[in-house]
Amino acid sequence: MAYAKDDLRSVLAAPAGKPNTGAPISAPQFLDFSVTPPDVQSGSGTNQWISRGQNFVLIYTEPAAGDLVWKATLGTEQVLLLIDEHSAITGTAGDETHEVSGPALVVVPPGESAITSTGTGPVVQLIESGETEWAAKASNAAAYAEPDAHVAPLEPWPEPVGGYRWRTYLMSDVPEDPKRFGRLFRTRSFMVNFLKAGTGPRDLSKMSPHFHDDFEQASLVVAGTYVHHIQTPWGTDGRQWRPEDHALVGSPSLAIIPPPTVHTSQGVGWRANHLIDIFSGPRHDFSARPGWVLNAEEYPAPAAG
Template identity: 75%
Template sequence: MAYTKDDPRSALEAPRGGAGPKADGAIAAPEFLDFTVLPPDVVSAGGSEQWIVRGQNFVLIYTEPTAGDLIWKSSLQSEQVLLLIDENSAISGASDGETHDVTGPALVVVPPGESAITSTGSGPIVSLVQSDEAEWAAKASNAASYATPHPHVAPLEPWPEPVGGYKWRTYQMSDVPADPKRFGRIFRTRAFMVNFMEAKSGPRDLTAMSPHFHDDFEQASLVVAGTYIHHIQTPWGTDGTKWRPEDHAQVGSPSVTIIPPPTVHTSQAIGWRTNHLIDIFAGPRHDFSARPGWVLNADEYPSPAE
């Protein structure tokens, strides 16, 4: 773990050392899913384009919508998380017999059951669902990568139910004041943790990188603006036939990079204009949750220890 002194993550407890749920299993390769070069998996009759990818515990649907188009209608056994990326992202959602209108940037939690989402704007919308929603997991363009579960990734164990029960919840990014002592803008549900980080201008300082690793969970890095290089190093084991070279993969926006444990990784913004990255985890992280004030909706979604 290597963080600069002014990085809030420097106060985190160090990982155990890469001893995931099955440390003798093969370490998965990272996946770089750049939607600027991959064709959409779905194009609706109204012209909306969708890319569907997955990790071990989640499915991510990235939508570039046509205003007025129905982009989602389905029934789920678990909560769904929606990310309205910018001020042009807007939805009208029907759930539990009620209609909810939201303009981004925002994070929305949709309760289990039947729901329908219409895009009322032209900005991107991201949907996160659990991978045990088998219908959606099967639609992922990289579904074959998870035909066999990755041994270093812990199974999803949902956290306690939300205070007040399941309901539509909206978190506007404009309501979150800046705080240099907090790392990003972190929200969690029973199954997800999302760091809806703020956009930044210009390239990252190459002398202030943050290489680190996770013991037993994947990280999905969603780039929604700018250009990044994801630097990823796979640890060497005793079997040299399974060694792989370092990755220094450049991706555009939008793109999703799946970073497997226990690879050492850090992301470098290189675009000279706006760069914006959102980190996604399934399930919630215990280390981030243990930091006072970091999880902005902790009063609604308790941790297992509470």
């Protein structure tokens, strides 16, 4: 992996590089919601885009204040991302009601839940793709008609300490720490790096091309403009080669980056550029770094061995 010396990820162990199974490497997907119409629209103006990866479903909502944006029953937890200070919800789970304003990450327990937007800022939902009703609604569902052989199946991590319940993590409660990479949270099935927004273009001399052995990376752009640079390794079968991707995307947009492609993302907008990274399941390498995962005491890692 190519990380600059001052990049905190330079301390991570390099991926092992798994043997070539002969299975084709999937193509990256660039789902730019800024130029594609929504999959669902309400009469009062709420717009929703529904996309998926192998192990997750993502619903991106631009709400009208007061709209009910979700009411359903799930067998698993879901994660809500309230992107900015204009994002606000009233949510019910079981017989409890909760009010949250963003930016924040919220974990909703399994069972019936309802979410009403009380603001106009974006709301993002992360759901396991094992919730097949929702996986089938994704605009890119056809890309997963056959599972990607390079992506490990989701194996949920241990249940949360104290059992399932509504959990709220406000970004305003997260102190600055130069020894920690981003703002990492995990659940049984997800890891989210709620990175802070940057201003202006990324320093081209400090790019970070790297790859993952067996998990997808979903990069959600919520502000600004990015170029996703992705290179598919060449194998012995030249029929599977593809040119490099240098995909220019706006916001909001979702890039799904398959393993073991080499990738890095470059903010190029001159104003705010804001990207959030999503993984399903949680990353072992990030979890092994002391202090990196902010809610590690609530969502324990699997026992070693």
